[in-house]
Amino acid sequence: xxNWIPLWLHRLSSPPTFYRFAGTLRPWAMGxxxxxxxxxxxxxxxxxxxxxxxxxxxxIIFIHVPSAWMSMFIYAVMGVSAFIAxxxxxxxxxxxxxxxxxxxxxFTFITLVTGSLWGKPMWGTWWTWDARLTSELVxxxxxxxxxxxxxxxxxxxxxxxxAGFLAIIGIINVPIVHFSVNWWNTLHQGSTVNIFGHSKMxxxxxxxxxxxxxxxxxxxxxxxxxxxQTDLLDLESGKDWVRKIAESEADR
Amino acid sequence: xxxxxxxxAMGGYAAxxxxxxxxxxxxxxxxxxxxxLRRRRILAELxxxxxxxxxxxxxxxxxxPSD
Amino acid sequence: MSRAPLSxxxxxxxxxxxxxxxxxxxxxxxxxxxxxxxxxxxxxxxGPEDTLxxxxxxxxxxxxxxxxxxxxxxxxxxSDIEDGSLEQLMLAPQPLxxxxxxxxxxxxxxxxxxxxxxxxxxxxMLHLPAAIIPVLLLALLLVTPLISLFGAVxxxxxxxxxxxxxxxxxxxxxxxxxxLIFAAGAVAAAQQGLPWLAxxxxxxxxxxxxxxxxxxxxxxxxRIALDS
Numbered sequence: 001x002x003n004w005i006p007l008w009l010h011r012l013s014s015p016p017t018f019y020r021f022a023g024t025l026r027p028w029a030m031g032x033x034x035x036x037x038x039x040x041x042x043x044x045x046x047x048x049x050x051x052x053x054x055x056x057x058x059x060i061i062f063i064h065v066p067s068a069w070m071s072m073f074i075y076a077v078m079g080v081s082a083f084i085a086x087x088x089x090x091x092x093x094x095x096x097x098x099x100x101x102x103x104x105x106x107f108t109f110i111t112l113v114t115g116s117l118w119g120k121p122m123w124g125t126w127w128t129w130d131a132r133l134t135s136e137l138v139x140x141x142x143x144x145x146x147x148x149x150x151x152x153x154x155x156x157x158x159x160x161x162x163a164g165f166l167a168i169i170g171i172i173n174v175p176i177v178h179f180s181v182n183w184w185n186t187l188h189q190g191s192t193v194n195i196f197g198h199s200k201m202x203x204x205x206x207x208x209x210x211x212x213x214x215x216x217x218x219x220x221x222x223x224x225x226x227x228x229q230t231d232l233l234d235l236e237s238g239k240d241w242v243r244k245i246a247e248s249e250a251d252r
Numbered sequence: 253x254x255x256x257x258x259x260x261a262m263g264g265y266a267a268x269x270x271x272x273x274x275x276x277x278x279x280x281x282x283x284x285x286x287x288x289l290r291r292r293r294i295l296a297e298l299x300x301x302x303x304x305x306x307x308x309x310x311x312x313x314x315x316x317p318s319d
Numbered sequence: 320m321s322r323a324p325l326s327x328x329x330x331x332x333x334x335x336x337x338x339x340x341x342x343x344x345x346x347x348x349x350x351x352x353x354x355x356x357x358x359x360x361x362x363x364x365x366g367p368e369d370t371l372x373x374x375x376x377x378x379x380x381x382x383x384x385x386x387x388x389x390x391x392x393x394x395x396x397x398s399d400i401e402d403g404s405l406e407q408l409m410l411a412p413q414p415l416x417x418x419x420x421x422x423x424x425x426x427x428x429x430x431x432x433x434x435x436x437x438x439x440x441x442x443x444m445l446h447l448p449a450a451i452i453p454v455l456l457l458a459l460l461l462v463t464p465l466i467s468l469f470g471a472v473x474x475x476x477x478x479x480x481x482x483x484x485x486x487x488x489x490x491x492x493x494x495x496x497x498x499l500i501f502a503a504g505a506v507a508a509a510q511q512g513l514p515w516l517a518x519x520x521x522x523x524x525x526x527x528x529x530x531x532x533x534x535x536x537x538x539x540x541x542r543i544a545l546d547s
Contacts, residue, residue, distance in 0.1 A: 046259070056263030063276040081285050086543070106283045114272040121268050134496070139495040148489055152480040161543045162476045166490060168473070169536065223283055230291040246298040 013092045015232045016241040018161045022225035029222035036215035043208030049218035051205075061205075064114040067107045070220060071139060072174050074104035078146070079171040082164025089236065091098040092228075094160035097167065098150050103220055105136040105143035111136060123187060131180035132188040137175055156235065329412045329421050336360035336425030339398075346394070346493060351433050352388040357383045358441045370448050377506035378456055381499060383441070384434050384459060389488055390432045392470040395422065400478055400545075409541065419541070420534035421470045431463035454509040454519075458502040461522040465498045466491075468533035475540035498525060 011017050042061035051058040081097035084090060115133070117128045127133065146163045153159025181188055202207070236242050262269045341346060361379055365371060399405035410416055438459060442452050473490045505518040 001257065016365070055265060057265035059262065059269055059546060060272045063273060069277070101281060102286075106279050110263050110276055110279050113275055117268045117272040120373060121265055138493045138496055141489065145486075145490040145493065148486050149480075151484055152477065154480075158544070162480075165289055165540055165543055166473070170494070177317065192306065223287075225290075226284070227287045230287045233291060233298075236257055237294065243302065246295045246302070250299055251296055252542070 001059070013090050015091065015236050015239075018092055019229050019241070022229050026222050026225040026229075028130070029194075029218045029225065033222055034216050035216035036211050036218065040208045040211035040215055042250065043211060044205070046052055048204045048208055051196065054122055057118065058205075060114050060118040062162050062208055062212050064111060064118060065209060066216045067110040067114065068136070069213060070216045071104055071108040071111050072177060074100050074107060074220060075143070075167070075171065075174050078104060078164075078167050079174075081227055082167045085164050086161055091157070092112060094164065094222065094234075095228050095231045095235070098160050099148075099224060099231055100220075101143055101146050101150070101163075101167075103138060103223050103227070105147065107216070108140040108143060112140065127186050127220070130186040130188055131184040132186050134171060134176065135173060135177040142167070145170075198216050320324075325417065327411065329417060332418050332421040333425050335441045336422055337428065340425065340429040346391075346430050347433060349389045350430055351437055353390065354383050354434055354437065354441060357386070358444055361445065373510075376442060376447035377451070377510070378503050379445060380438060380441050380447075380455065381459070381462065381502055381506075384438075384463065385492075385495060385499065388430055388448065388463065388466045388470065389435060389491060390484065391426075392447045392467075392482060392487065392491075395426045395471055395474055396478055396541075405478075405541070405543065409545070411443075415538040415541070416534040419471065419475075419537045420530075423467050423537070425532065426471070427467040430460075431467060433499055435459050435463065439541070449507060451509050454515055455506050457519060458505050458522065461503045461519065462498050463530050465522070465526055466495055467513050468495050468529040472501050472533055472536045472540050475537045476544055478541060478544040480544075498522060501525070 012021060045059055050056050078097050078100040081093045085093035085097055120126050147165055148166050150159045150163035233242050260266060362372060396405055409415055409441060435456060439452055440454060442455060470491055501518040501522045505515040508515040
């Protein structure tokens with residue numbers, strides 16, 4: 001392979017090495033997720049003031065928006081891993097792509113339901129077919145389609161490649177979800193948080209939101225590590241290193 | 253006590269806010285637990301398979317009865 | 320042996336698939352009958368009131384055509400996979416994407432064209448104003464190839480699996496949502512007397528993109544699904 005790929009990255013794609021790597025990092029990721037989550041939620045639920053228009057209902061934002069960002073972020077990760085898996089046939093990339101799908105679907109589901117619970121008191125309706133909600137729903141179906149296709153194959157690696165291909169086809173939906181509020185007239189509000197510029201949100205509300213965003217990212221990492229470890233055990237179950245792990249846990 | 257009650261009332265929107273948060277935690281806890289259960293199942297099946305294999309090897313290592 | 324010119328190979332592929340489809344003529348009638356029956360259900364389910372049917376007519380027809388094509392899509396590669404001719408095609412010197420494009424064209428001609436032909440009948444059954452029917456036909460003329468093209472890519476992906484039609488529906492329908500929105504938007508605009516050229520242009524642009532990209536994606540998908 002190319003010379004610019006450092007050796008440690010190369011080694012990481014070996015299943016037993018990644019298993020150990022993931023096992024070491026996972027508790028830290030989960031710990032950070034929990035700590036940041038507590039801080040963010042206390043900041044959002046207790047410390048932040050009520051919104052002058054929406055009262056206390058707006059506090060759903062602290063789980064709705066981070067989940068929405070995760071639903072798109074995870075799809076992008078899934079798409080990139082799938083691309084790597086298809087082009088270079090790296091087993092670990094297949095695992096990362098396929099094990100990201102359920103986590104992404106979970107966050108998309110949370111986004112849709114918490115959004116609905118927020119919309120009912122604010123807009124007076126549980127659902128509306130505007131561009132953002134529709135494209136987010138399509139995103140959920142894309143995740144479910146990827147999962148369904150993956151599980152339809154007898155050969156898991158072939159299934160991962162086919163489902164990865166589907167994921168790549170669907171990636172066009174992610175920018176549609178993101179920009180839908182700019183391109184169409186939507187009931188859903190426009191963007192208020194900008195990475196490169198002025199955000200139209202009070203700092204008291206912004207910092208818990210950003211903290212929750214970080215917390216969900218660490219959660220994704222922790223969950224992905226655990227899922228990838230489990231999947232590697234399944235894929236490599238004939239190998240010695242898996243056998244040793246199975247035997248060492250026999251007494252639990 | 254009154255501050256706690258005010259907190260839980262969420263300005264009258266409690267019926268929307270708390271189910272939303274509950275869903276958030278339930279889904280993520282399910283997402284955390286599922287791979288654990290799968291892992292336990294995979295390793296248990298592997299141990300069972302290895303036990304059957306070694307039992308088969310023991311049987312075959314006994315020399316067949318001479319005619 | 321000299322290599323046949325590419326155009327001859329394309330025409331040969333097209334002829335082959337059309338002849339094969341013609342030998343199973345009854346299969347061509349199935350989507351048509353299905354659409355007729357499903358369209359008939361709506362007046363029964365919703366009541367025969369004219370104004371209501373008029374409002375939903377275009378949408379019902381679009382969805383019915385979409386579902387009919389979905390059901391027919393399963394067969395696009397099935398028999399060729401069974402007798403091995405698809406793998407032969409993958410080994411042939413002609414570019415696979417072009418050959419698959421011809422197959423998709425043949426499938427569209429035998430599946431969608433009959434549906435477009437009976438659309439005026441369906442539209443009349445649902446009391447769609449006669450002046451709107453040309454717009455509906457134009458929208459269908461643009462949407463149905465899109466469905467064939469997207470559908471072929473997805474059927475190719477599931478080529479080797481224990482397929483269920485439901486899985487194809489789950490994968491295909493979300494991808495068809497933008498096209499459906501444009502098609503329905505065009506007819507709705509026409510029904511209200513508003514300009515309808517914009518959504519039609521979007522559909523045409525999507526179609527051009529799909530005609531170029533989908534056969535390539537289909538070839539890649541087949542290679543992934545059949546190369547184990």
